Amino acid sequence: MTPTAVVVSHDSAEALPDCLAALEREQVPTIVVDNASRDASVRIARAAGARVIENPRNEGYGRANTLGVRAAEGASHVLMLNPDLILQPGAAAALLTASRKWPDAGLLAPRIVEPDGRFFYQPRSLLAPYLTNPGGRLALPEGDACAPFLSGACLMADRRLFLDLGGFDPDIFLFYEDDDLCRRVADTGRSLIHVHDAVALHGRGRSSAPERGRVFRTRWHQAWSRAYVARKYGLPDPSLGMLAVNAPKALLSAIVGRRSGVERYGGSAAGAWAALRGRSALARENLDEAGR
Known part of the structure; x- marks a missing residue:
């Protein structure tokens, strides 16, 4: 059982090569959904062997991801990641192992290591007020852990559950679509799992080239x-x-x-x-x- 990766690109030519090379090394088939890039993103994705879906306009992060997940026919799990995420060796296998270990998981995420060496873990979410951590006290997990929120920068989802929920909210163009998805998954009774042994490096801010405005x-x-x-x-x-x-x-x-x-x-x-x-x-x- 191998997940299919979905990578949404928008003027992401600088970041895509490392992201796609890591997925190829992990032998993860990849779909790149391109949001009307004006750079070489599409050419780079095709050269890397990814299947490419070209949107004629920028559909936003969540909408494009949902399109990619729908196209990942036959996959039991989908791995959605930003183009500035680089999976480390064994990360995809660790996520799959965790999905078998924690069969009630609806979403799983790797330990996302930021450029300064710290790893991302958010102890609360705007949309999870039912969790008892009102001050957002940060206690970093030392192993697999249930979480109130998993970052959309890199998520592995049960594909059937994701599609049954309608994917990401199509009315959101950008931001909080991951909070919303986490809330809807949690509301089904499925858990959100931080997988400590799966590691991904995050080049924060490199997903798209700078532009005016x-x-x-x-x-x-x-x-x-x-x-x-x-x-x-x-x-x-x-x-x-x-x-x-x-x-x-x-x-x-x-x-x-x-x-x-x-x-x-x-x-x-x-x-x-x-x-x-x-x-x-x-x-x-x-x-x-x-x-x-």
């Missing part, structure tokens, strides 16, 4: 998606608070001529304002013809 767009989606998932699960809407905090900072940045602040705080304020007005993330990205 990227910070504003990123912050817009972070703010909008946080408001969206909060409303979805009946949590307090953070939109007004985000707007109140970020709008004055954006204005001050504009007054003093600090472009980075305008992009950062202006993006967050604009995303919160859009959520308050009922505008959708898909409409912003011209993916919703109805303009919701």
Whole structure:
């Protein structure tokens, strides 16, 4: 039993070679879903032997992943990973071993090691208020552990369960789609497992090439998606608070001529304002013809 990997690329030519080489070394068949890259991402993926699905427009992280998982016919498990994730030797096998050891697992994730040597583990999630760790005290696991949240940077999922749940929420373009998926999996009674012996290196921020306006767009989606998932699960809407905090900072940045602040705080304020007005993330990205 070998998982099929799904890698979503968008101007990811710099990161893809190492990611795909590691998957080939682990003998993991790979599907690259390309979100309208303007660089050599598609050529690199094909040269590496991956099956490539070319989207004519950028569909966002979750929507593209769901498309790839649907295409992974015959696989019992799918391994979804960012192009800046590099599996270490034995990682795929360790994840599969864990899936047999913990048959109630709906999602499993490797130990994701950051560039500074620390490994990622999030002790709480916005969408898991039922867990008793309100302060988010960080106690790093020393072995396999149940977790309230697993990062979408690298997830192995039971393919049937993932598709039965409808995949990632299609209304989210970027951010919090992994929190939402973790919540829905947990709500089925299946567990989320951190697999300590499976290791992946994370080149944080290398998934896509830098581009003008990227910070504003990123912050817009972070703010909008946080408001969206909060409303979805009946949590307090953070939109007004985000707007109140970020709008004055954006204005001050504009007054003093600090472009980075305008992009950062202006993006967050604009995303919160859009959520308050009922505008959708898909409409912003011209993916919703109805303009919701």
